[in-house]
Amino acid sequence: MAKQDLSSERLHDIVAEISKEMADETERGKVADYIPPLARIDPNQFALTIITKDGEVISGGDAQTRFSIQSVSKVFTLALGLGRLGERLWARVGREPSGDPFNSIVQLEHEKGLPRNPFINAGAIAVTDSILGGFAPKEALGEILQFVRFLASDEDIAIDPDVARSELATGFRNVALANFMRSFGTITSPPELTLGVYFHHCAIAMTTEQLAAAGRFLAFDGRLSPGGARAISARMARQINTLMLTCGHYDGSGEFAFRVGLPGKSGVGGGIMAVVPGQASIGCWSPGLNAVGNSHLASQALEQLALRTGWSVFAPR
Numbered sequence: 001m002a003k004q005d006l007s008s009e010r011l012h013d014i015v016a017e018i019s020k021e022m023a024d025e026t027e028r029g030k031v032a033d034y035i036p037p038l039a040r041i042d043p044n045q046f047a048l049t050i051i052t053k054d055g056e057v058i059s060g061g062d063a064q065t066r067f068s069i070q071s072v073s074k075v076f077t078l079a080l081g082l083g084r085l086g087e088r089l090w091a092r093v094g095r096e097p098s099g100d101p102f103n104s105i106v107q108l109e110h111e112k113g114l115p116r117n118p119f120i121n122a123g124a125i126a127v128t129d130s131i132l133g134g135f136a137p138k139e140a141l142g143e144i145l146q147f148v149r150f151l152a153s154d155e156d157i158a159i160d161p162d163v164a165r166s167e168l169a170t171g172f173r174n175v176a177l178a179n180f181m182r183s184f185g186t187i188t189s190p191p192e193l194t195l196g197v198y199f200h201h202c203a204i205a206m207t208t209e210q211l212a213a214a215g216r217f218l219a220f221d222g223r224l225s226p227g228g229a230r231a232i233s234a235r236m237a238r239q240i241n242t243l244m245l246t247c248g249h250y251d252g253s254g255e256f257a258f259r260v261g262l263p264g265k266s267g268v269g270g271g272i273m274a275v276v277p278g279q280a281s282i283g284c285w286s287p288g289l290n291a292v293g294n295s296h297l298a299s300q301a302l303e304q305l306a307l308r309t310g311w312s313v314f315a316p317r
C-alpha cells in the first residue's frame with residue numbers, strides 16, 4: 001500500500017478487519033494463572049484502540065472492558081521516576097535487555113544488585129523505590145495514579161483491589177528480588193513498603209482506550225498531543241521508547257521488534273501499549289499469553305497493524 005493512502009477511513013477499516021480476525025482466532029494463548037483474579041479472565045476477548053495525531057480514537061472489539069495493566073505500569077513509573085530523579089535514576093537500574101524471564105533473579109547476583117533494565121520486575125521495583133523516596137507508600141501510590149490519570153486525561157482510572165490483594169499474598173519471588181536488592185543498597189526503603197506500591201501500581205485497571213490515551217506522551221515527543229501539554233521532556237520520551245523497543249517484552253523483545261517494529265510494553269494481563277512516534281498511540285489487549293508472558297493475540301494484531309499501515313520506527317512514514 002502506498003504510504004500516502006493512510007486515511008482515517010482506511011485506518012477504521014484496518015482496525016475493524018484486525019478485530020474481526022482476532023475474534024475468530026482459535027489459538028489464543030494461555031491466561032496468566034498465578035493469581036485467581038487473572039486466572040478467571042475469559043480468553044475470548046480482544047480489543048484494539050488507536051489514537052491518531054489528530055486526536056481521533058479508533059477502536060475495535062472489547063475496547064470498553066477494563067483489564068489489569070500489570071507490567072505496562074512500569075512505563076508510567078519509569079516516566080515519573082525519570083522526571084523526578086533525571087539521570088541519577090540510572091545509578092539504580094541499567095538499560096540493557098536481559099534475555100531472561102521478567103521475574104528472573106540470576107543476573108542480580110553477578111551484577112551487584114543492579115537490575116538490567118526498568119522493565120524486568122527487579123528494575124521496576126528499583127524504580128518504584130526511587131519514587132517512594134522518603135514518602136509514605138500511600139502518597140507515592142496516589143502520585144502514580146494521578147500521573148496515569150493525567151497522561152490519559154481521564155480521572156476514571158483506578159486500582160483493582162482484588163488483584164492488588166492477590167499480588168501481595170503470592171508475590172514471593174518479587175519479595176526475594178526486593179530483599180536481594182535491598183542487601184546491595186539498590187533499594188533504600190523497607191522492601192515491604194516498596195513492594196506494596198509496586199503491587200498496587202501493577203493492579204491498575206484500564207481499557208484499551210485509556211491505555212492508548214495514556215501512551216500519547218510517548219508518541220508525541222513527551223506531550224499529550226502534538227503541541228499540547230507536556231508530560232516529560234522530548235529526550236526522556238525518546239529514551240523510554242528506545243527501552244520499550246529493546247526491553248519491553250522481556251526475552252521476547254527481539255521477536256516483537258522484528259515482527260512489529262514499534263516500541264511497545266506488555267503486561268501479563270494481556271495488554272500491550274505501543275507507539276508510532278509522531279503518528280499514533282496504540283492500546284491492544286487479549287488475555288491469552290505466549291510462552292514468554294506476552295499477549296499472543298495482541299502481538300499478532302500489532303504485527304498485522306504494522307504490516308497494513310506501513311508503520312515502523314525503522315522506515316518512518
Ligand SMILES: NC(=O)CC[C@H](N)C(=O)O
Nearest residue numbers: 070071102121202267268
Ligand atoms: N510481566 C508482568 O506483567 C509481571 C507483573 C506482575 N505483577 C509481577 O510482578 O509478577
